[in-house]
Amino acid sequence: MMNAQFSKVDKRDAKLSMAYISVAFIALAVGGLMGLLQTLVRSGKLELPGGINYYEILTAHGVLLGLGLTTYFILGFQFAAVSRTSGTLSSKARLSGWIGFIVMVIGTIFATWMILTNKATVLYTFYAPLQAHFLFYLGLTLLIVGSWIACGAMIATYIRWRKQNPGKPSPLLSFMVVVNSLLWIVCTLGVAGEVLFQLLPWSLGLVDTVNVLVSRTLFWYFGHPLVYFWLLPAYMAWYVIIPKIIGGKIFSDSLARLVFILFLLFSIPVGFHHQLTEPGIDASWKFVQVVLTFMVIIPSLMTAFSMFATFEMFGRAKGATGLFGWLKKLPWKDARFVVPFIGMVAFVPAGAGGIINASNQMDQVVHNTIWVTGHFHLTVATTVVLTFFGISYWLIPHLTGRVFTKAMNRLAIIQAVCWTIGMAFMSGSMHLEGLLGAPRRTAFTTYGNAQQALDWIPYQVAQAIGGSILFLGIVLIIVIVLNLAFFAPKGEQDFPVGEVAESAEKTPMVLENWKIWLTILAALILIAYTVPFMDMIQNAPPGSKGFKLW
């Protein structure tokens, strides 16, 4: 699979990729600062100056990190991955990549501008009938449309490779990029539908009312697959990049592809598990989607197996003995391995928490409590983000023609330790506080000195301590990224792409038969959504006019 002529990403593609990655880290810096402020406010120790509203910075934090950091980083990484494994982009594909980038940046500027001027304090999930300025919705539309253009360019590059290499399985990394891009395009149709057909006409005054349940359903049709769109690039790094970094082989090419296909199929028809406590949706339809949600446990278990199989095979090849002797042979001093590894470990409790959230009745204990916030700070803000940092440590110098020095490697490990400690404090106390019933998305309050609320405050102080340590982690990562982009010594940094173990079986071509998978996907979505969705429209209460309660 390694092809010498493609081993370095083309300079022009590198520029494109770096453009996306740069915006991601700007979003991290600004959004991270907002996060710090939130934990401080909620500890009761800080009041925001100048009448700034807590929910305004909460909106900024959610949008900049949940959509900004993730989407820009993922698209940047995916462009580099496609260019590296399927060959330099055609000039048309590269141009599309730039057009997508510019459309996204314009959208991001609109949305951020509206948030910072307090015209869109509707949080990350929009919350109709709270009504933001139409430029906020328009900005988010542009962000999504731009990302579609970018994904189209990646898929076109994959199609070109398939045409040039008939009958051969595509490069694994390109295949994964295509799965994730398809997942993104299919799931964003929901939020695009919500914004285009409901929120934009309504915020412009073209229609008077909005059907709230439909808007929430369209949002969550997108809102849960979104988390797999964040997770799959981390899986790409775990399956393809990490084996190469440690000096081992990919356990099985076909297993990796099957995992990605299963994620594509079972990530989308699951949004109701975010709406378990809502009226207007039949309990049996909620249960159908709970079952479909749980299907993603299967590819997750396969991934866990595959990762540790890779590690063990490598360790034993190096002469490790005993049940866990191979652990010692792993490169514990290499940040490119250690940082994503911490992310993998964090995914164990994170995944277990996710099972609780998605469970039919258990959700009621934790729904909208700060437990949920703790959960996604383990999944996205630890597992995914640490893996993205680990990717940055070789990708950015590779793209800028520099090297990841020993000093930066040491700083990167300190950064990850800092992140781990900060997150243990913050996410740990969020989980515990949530079990006691404390709500999420809420400013500091004692509810008139109610005893229950007073008991929550020590956990909020622990969150502020964790948040402060995490902010230090953000400062460190920004220092490292700036170093890798502008100041590190010039040189060659490898873009590691793993090879498949000799013992692995040949990849069945059916895994790349998109007609089959996309048909099954469409069928699953129709089964999971058609009846309850028609019900929501046919048996709808009067719609809601807009409110601006901030």
Place this chain on the structure above:
Amino acid sequence: MHLHRYEKWWLTFGISALIIFLSIVGIQAFHQGHKPPSAKAFVDPERVNESEPFTKPGLHKVQGKEWDYELVIVAAAFSFTPGEIEIPKGAKVKIIATTKDVVHGFEIAGTNVNMMLEPGYISEYVTTFSKTGEFLIICNEYCGTGHHMMSARIKVVEK
């Protein structure tokens, strides 16, 4: 597709655990009636005050139903009506709630009562209050700048 022997064991274990878990959740939901609140009842959000049963918010004793009391709650930014509720210990209560404006949350902190209130919809949940004490009702879904002020109190008292 070829799978490694250990992987087959691992997947068999995982998928069996999944089936057992989902069966338990399913039996609890559909056989024992522990479904999440999923009422399908409607109200005009602009005329909540004129619509039954929201004309009279509060706790009402009822006869001939599977529950002893109905607790009617109206939420609006940024308060619940009524704001103070006293419930006798051991009472089986059907909570009937809605919102007059935006989406709110209805959570009785420290219990499993937790549901969303959405304009146009009535949310219902039946529960038994078996512990005495004072419980906070809080809005746990962002509804505007006063969101963190929005609360009510339930006192569960010995009969």
